Amino acid sequence: DQQVKQNSPSLSVQEGRISILNCDYTNSMFDYFLWYKKYPAEGPTFLISISSIKDKNEDGRFTVFLNKSAKHLSLHIVPSQPGDSAVYFCAASVRGGSEKLVFGKGTKLTVNP
């Protein structure tokens, strides 16, 4: 049973426009969410996170929005740049306890010049 879902395998946007990557989760116990970015032949790298006590977290061009009632989060990249082209993984966890990070399947973002 997939607890973290990224239903769009790929997304293509023009340079300078907004990229919106979506993620849904089913486990209501999740209270911490992260986005990782992965380039080919490299390991995933942490991008941005959000705690369930917030509904928005911003870091430069990257903003993550959390809608707890809908069990939905999204990553906005504004403006998108060709260097943002990568696979983006959404991940979720329950703080403390024995829970580990649960990852979605990833969305491949392509930013066209």
Next chain:
Amino acid sequence: DAGITQSPRHKVTETGTPVTLRCHQTENHRYMYWYRQDPGHGLRLIHYSYGVKDTDKGEVSDGYSVSRSKTEDFLLTLESATSSQTSVYFCAISEEWGANYGYTFGSGTRLTVV
């Protein structure tokens, strides 16, 4: 970058042979993880370690074993490799338990079982 290296980076092996992948860290982090990445499946946890000689299973542990005899090394062993274990394997480390402390990933090992 965090000091985490995986070896080998690429390996081709035959079905039925044993294979060991190595993860080495220089950060003295307590927690280490092995993930596999497959198309359509994302990242799935194989095994993890919460200290020397302390390990536990993840969601896809069948066919894999691990060992951690030193803080810096976490070994993943495929006792008898199968084609279904063809994948990219990532090691990750974290200083404390919990996602909010972040995972740092290695560059991966691409394993092909023929």
